[in-house]
Structures are given as C-alpha cells and as structure tokens.
Amino acid sequence: MIELRHLRYFIAVAEEGHVTRAAARLGIQQPPLSQQIRALEDLVGVALFYRLPRGVELTEAGRVFLGEARAALAQVGHAVEAAQRTARGEQGRLAVGFTSSAAFHPFIPAVVRAFRQQSPEVELVLEESSTGELIEALQRQHLDVAFVRVPAGEAAGITIEALLNEAMLVALPAHHALARGGKRRSIRLTELADETFILSRRPTGPGLYDAIISACRAAGFSPRVGQEAPRMMSTLSLVAAGLGVSIVPESMRRLNTEGIAYLTLSDAPRLVAPLHLAWRSASVSGAMARLIAQVRAMASRA
Structure with missing residues (x-):
C-alpha cells in the first residue's frame, strides 16, 4: 500500500534530482531512501526515475506521478486544516432552535448576529418550535443547541443552562x-x-x-x-x-x-x-462550544 511518506520521499527526490541531497533534506540516510523509492516503484508497477551517473531524472510516468503526488499531499493538507478548523468551531454546520416567544427577545438575534460575525464560515440553520419539541429534536440529534423557556421535568442527555x-x-x-x-x-x-x-x-x-x-x-x-x-x-x-x-x-x-x-x-x-440554552451533553462540537461560550459571555452582560 502506498503511504504518504512514499509520496513525500518521491517528491523530495524528484525536486532535488539527487537521492543523497533529498536524503539530507528529509533528514534520513541515503540507503533507506533509495529502498523506499524502489519500493514505491514496485507498488506503482513502473519506473519513476532514470538512474544517471550523477543523480536521477523523472521518466514520463514519473512526471505524471509527481503532479498527482503533489495534489494528493495538498488534499491531505486541506483535509487536516478543515478538521482543525471544524474542531475550533471556525467552520461546519450548526442547527439552532428557539421557541416562538424567545424569538422576539432581542438577546436571540443579537447572539445570532454576533456569531455570524465571529464565525462566518459556519452554516447556521435556524428552527422555531415549542420547548418540548426542541428538547426532543436535540435528543434525536436534529438540533445542536436550542433557546428554550422552562422544560417540563428532566431531559435525558440534555444540558439546560439558565441565561436570563x-x-x-x-x-x-x-x-x-x-x-x-x-x-x-x-x-x-x-x-x-x-x-x-x-x-x-x-x-x-x-x-x-x-x-x-x-x-x-x-x-x-x-x-x-x-x-x-x-x-x-x-x-x-x-x-x-x-x-x-x-x-x-x-x-x-x-x-x-x-x-x-x-x-x-x-x-x-x-x-x-426564563430563557435557557439547551444542548446535548455528550456531543459538543467546536462550533457548539464556540456558540455556548458566546451565549454565556453575552448573557453575563445582559
């Protein structure tokens, strides 16, 4: 199986045109690097380099493979960055519920407006319903957070925090x-x-x-x-x-x-x-954590 390290090693050798210089750049020894390049060629099933007296040169297949290898590593980098940004609450999707009476409290639109300014790449989906229906939607994972009035009894798996x-x-x-x-x-x-x-x-x-x-x-x-x-x-x-x-x-x-x-x-x-904020206790995403923190900060100043 081709691994990311194979691609990184291959790109270094292709860009340096020399295995020894590529090894120095990667911080490894030359013999293991040569072995990894040969292993990669075996996995691909074609020669990627011409071995020359003073270095290496890409074959036609190697030039094509270089472009694809760079694109693959770039895509992995984008995936890592996207995961990190989502974990930080900078992007993703957040479904927010609110009761019909809470919708007219100035606190709710102020929170939504501030969150959009702080996290413009997070898609906000807003839904209006009753307190009981909102709690049920949270439990079914149809909503992430909800502004509710006074819940009736305990709501299993839901954290409910008083705001104002x-x-x-x-x-x-x-x-x-x-x-x-x-x-x-x-x-x-x-x-x-x-x-x-x-x-x-x-x-x-x-x-x-x-x-x-x-x-x-x-x-x-x-x-x-x-x-x-x-x-x-x-x-x-x-x-x-x-x-x-x-x-x-x-x-x-x-x-x-x-x-x-x-x-x-x-x-x-x-x-x-009363106005409360409710969310699932066991699954707080980055965007949820960011919204909860913002709501708490704004409620403390209200």
Missing part, C-alpha cells in the same frame, strides 16, 4: 375596560380573577403555562382558561379579537400587535419568563 429572566406582561384587548382607554400602565393580577384567559397550550410551553396558573392561585383565584392556542402568536391574535386576556413574555410587546394593550404586573414579581 424576562418580565411578564398582561395582554388585554385594547378596548377592554381594565385598559382604561390605553391610559393605564400597570395592573394587579387579582384584577384578572373574573377574566377569561387565553394561554398557549401546555405541551407547547409547560413551564410558562404552569407558572401562570401557580401565580394566579397564589393571588387567590384559579384562572378560567377559555382557549389554548398552539403558539404565542395565535394567543395574541385571539386577545386582539377580544376573546380573552393573556400573560406573555415582555418581548412579545415588540410585535406592536394592533388591538392589544400591554400592562405590567404590579403584584407578581416572581412571575417571569
């Missing part, structure tokens, strides 16, 4: 009496005791769903859930249509949805929407 907490707002139909014609800025949770709630379905975001229910009960009432929407956007559409009220992460306000009044909660400081 986001305030929650009450979303009311703009014409609702509690909105007071858009002049009101805050509301007490207890004022919503008689309202019909519209929430995202629990399987879509179990953490936020349970947190809202718990906060209402702590305020002295059990919320009457009239409808459950498949996504946060759907929830806001139903609120705008006047079908009820909801409690959503503050970043959803950035949508500027017509027909909705957003009020801060004055009596539920612990009701927040």
Whole structure:
C-alpha cells in the first residue's frame, strides 16, 4: 500500500534530482531512501526515475506521478486544516432552535448576529418550535443547541443552562375596560380573577403555562382558561379579537400587535419568563462550544 511518506520521499527526490541531497533534506540516510523509492516503484508497477551517473531524472510516468503526488499531499493538507478548523468551531454546520416567544427577545438575534460575525464560515440553520419539541429534536440529534423557556421535568442527555429572566406582561384587548382607554400602565393580577384567559397550550410551553396558573392561585383565584392556542402568536391574535386576556413574555410587546394593550404586573414579581440554552451533553462540537461560550459571555452582560 502506498503511504504518504512514499509520496513525500518521491517528491523530495524528484525536486532535488539527487537521492543523497533529498536524503539530507528529509533528514534520513541515503540507503533507506533509495529502498523506499524502489519500493514505491514496485507498488506503482513502473519506473519513476532514470538512474544517471550523477543523480536521477523523472521518466514520463514519473512526471505524471509527481503532479498527482503533489495534489494528493495538498488534499491531505486541506483535509487536516478543515478538521482543525471544524474542531475550533471556525467552520461546519450548526442547527439552532428557539421557541416562538424567545424569538422576539432581542438577546436571540443579537447572539445570532454576533456569531455570524465571529464565525462566518459556519452554516447556521435556524428552527422555531415549542420547548418540548426542541428538547426532543436535540435528543434525536436534529438540533445542536436550542433557546428554550422552562422544560417540563428532566431531559435525558440534555444540558439546560439558565441565561436570563424576562418580565411578564398582561395582554388585554385594547378596548377592554381594565385598559382604561390605553391610559393605564400597570395592573394587579387579582384584577384578572373574573377574566377569561387565553394561554398557549401546555405541551407547547409547560413551564410558562404552569407558572401562570401557580401565580394566579397564589393571588387567590384559579384562572378560567377559555382557549389554548398552539403558539404565542395565535394567543395574541385571539386577545386582539377580544376573546380573552393573556400573560406573555415582555418581548412579545415588540410585535406592536394592533388591538392589544400591554400592562405590567404590579403584584407578581416572581412571575417571569426564563430563557435557557439547551444542548446535548455528550456531543459538543467546536462550533457548539464556540456558540455556548458566546451565549454565556453575552448573557453575563445582559
């Protein structure tokens, strides 16, 4: 079998035109080098050099072989460099997931923008879904990392790291009496005791769903859930249509949805929407490690 050392030895002899000078260049003795060249010719099955009184000269087959040998070594070099760059996170492919509510938090686009600037040769594939679906996609290796809210229970093989907490707002139909014609800025949770709630379905975001229910009960009432929407956007559409009220992460306000009044909660400081980063514990690639480090650094400054 032809090995890379055979190619390197052959190229050195071809470029020097002399076995002794090639041996000195390679840092080996002349006799072993001559043996390796003869072994290479046996493997190829043709003579690659003419032996001359004062050196060697490539045969026609040798000249063709020289070009191919150089190309082969160059390709190996490219392969090594590509592997090293991938291990350093400088190139490759990274599939990143995020929940529909997290997508509107300014932290997420800031991370994506910064990562693209830092690692322009890494292909980023972005996917939006619910927290439960994102965790499942990580476990099935369909995603590499994901920005999620509050997972339900343990996720086998997944590391989940808290990044930041986001305030929650009450979303009311703009014409609702509690909105007071858009002049009101805050509301007490207890004022919503008689309202019909519209929430995202629990399987879509179990953490936020349970947190809202718990906060209402702590305020002295059990919320009457009239409808459950498949996504946060759907929830806001139903609120705008006047079908009820909801409690959503503050970043959803950035949508500027017509027909909705957003009020801060004055009596539920612990009701927040956490943002976490999740990834497979056992397989952290170079690009994943680079993104995780960047997210941690940016979260520490947020």
